[in-house]
Amino acid sequence: MNYINKCLLFLLISISCVSVAQKKADAKSLFEYQGRIEKMQDDKVVLIGSASSVSFDFKGNSCSVSLQSVENHQNYVSLELDGKYIGRIRIEKGDVKSFPIVATNNKKTHHLSIYKATEAANGGVLFAGTSAKLVENTAPKNRKKIELIGDSITCGYGNDASTIPCGSGDWYDQHNGYWAYGPILSRALNIDFVLSSVSGYGMYRNWNDEHLDEPIIPDVYENLYLNRDSSKPYDFAFQPDLVSICLGTNDLSDGDGKKTRLPFNEDKYVTNYIAFIKTVYKHAPNTRIVLLNSPMVSGERNVTLVKCLKKVIHNFESDKAHKPIELFEFQPMSPKGCGYHPDIADDKVMAEQLIPFFKKLLNEK
Known part of the structure; x- marks a missing residue:
């Protein structure tokens, strides 16, 4: 094979390799x-x-x-x-x-x-x-963004018993995050979203743990897998226009009634909440924050929860770097999902309540 033919062969191989690599890159971008x-x-x-x-x-x-x-x-x-x-x-x-x-x-x-x-x-x-x-998907890419931080309610825990009845199978067999209130409202508003939520977790303690054996949401929020593994940090490339926080159900719960449970500590809850909001602002400095009460908390406990949330908001009243923190209170509900959680119909009701409120805030950005 002469020099010219060798050069042509090398050129053909190079073009072929580049073509294959380009196809892989194109497919990945789709x-x-x-x-x-x-x-x-x-x-x-x-x-x-x-x-x-x-x-x-x-x-x-x-x-x-x-x-x-x-x-x-x-x-x-x-x-x-x-x-x-x-x-x-x-x-x-x-x-x-x-x-x-x-x-x-x-x-x-x-x-x-x-x-x-x-x-x-x-x-x-x-x-x-x-x-x-x-x-290629030609739909518009520059949509508004929202992050929803929470516990089992935000996860969609126990909302779908269509194939396995409540009380049967494993505790996550009735999960359906697609039908949680956050994704429902995000689809209605045509916005991108991310859920940062873990069932059973709270702001200063969990459903059945006084922050002794288990982490809480502030402990895991910055980790990609929402667990103790800090070797894989979350990159926070997703910059939300709005951050919704719905935490307090587990802090206020009585646990399983068997394990020692201390009275609800308002000071710890408020202090941890304030510190957590500062963490959110550190990673999303241009976002606006909304605090939600819980559809699973009612009566005097809801009064206590709302009072604490207002204390948290009051702490940021002099903050001129961010837009005012908002409070949203759900209408009273008797959840019909597994373990006294919202079912899909309840999630739709929650989303319907939030949609006009969130739409107004997003339009103010």
């Missing part, structure tokens, strides 16, 4: 991610937090998606196709499994979103790819 996730090699992604998601547009009327529960137990995802909820699927423990997706309309292209229905405490769901013929 996936859209939302929520707390960890990007792995080969376009694989771990969905971590409640309602974290991967979305893409594809040609044709069908495709398959490859998913895996990375824990030694089942997990769940919810699917939305062309803007319509098409169900929650169970991912059994074990190897990566393929799940078929079939469109029933005659559109040439379709938009699929895969949402983690369970929460960070249940371990990750690995998105290992799709057989779909990907196409």
Whole structure:
């Protein structure tokens, strides 16, 4: 082979390699991610937090998606196709499994979103790819953003007993983060969102722990997986226009009635809340904060909770660097989900109450 032919061969190989690399890069850019996730090699992604998601547009009327529960137990995802909820699927423990997706309309292209229905405490769901013929999503990208910080209510705990009744299976078998109040209101307002929430956790103590054996939300908030693992910090690249905090249900709870439970400490709650808001401002200096009471707290406990929240807000009255902190109080509710939690219908009611309030604040940005 002469010198010229060798050069031509080398050039062809180089072009081919660049082309393959470009195709991989193009394919990678066609996936859209939302929520707390960890990007792995080969376009694989771990969905971590409640309602974290991967979305893409594809040609044709069908495709398959490859998913895996990375824990030694089942997990769940919810699917939305062309803007319509098409169900929650169970991912059994074990190897990566393929799940078929079939469109029933005659559109040439379709938009699929895969949402983690369970929460960070249940371990990750690995998105290992799709057989779909990907196409570019031309929808506007610069949407308003909101972060919702909270506990089981924000996670969507116990709201979906459509396949496994309350009291049956494992404690997370009725989770459906897709139908939690935050994602519902975010879809209604056409905004991007992230949930930073852990069931049972509070602002200064948890449902059944006096902050002795378990971390609280301020301990885990800055960690990607919302646990004690600080080796994987959350990057806070998602800069929310609005941050909603709904914490206090577990601080005010009586626990299981067996473990020692001290009286609610207003000073600890308020002090921790003030410090936590400063942490939020550190990572999102331009955001606006809204404090929520709880649909699971009523009577005198709600009076106490609202009083504490007002004390927290009062502490920031002289803060000129940020817009005023707002307080939102839910209307009284008798939750109908598992373990006295909201069910999907209750979550919709909560979202309907919040939508006009949040829309007004977002429009003021």
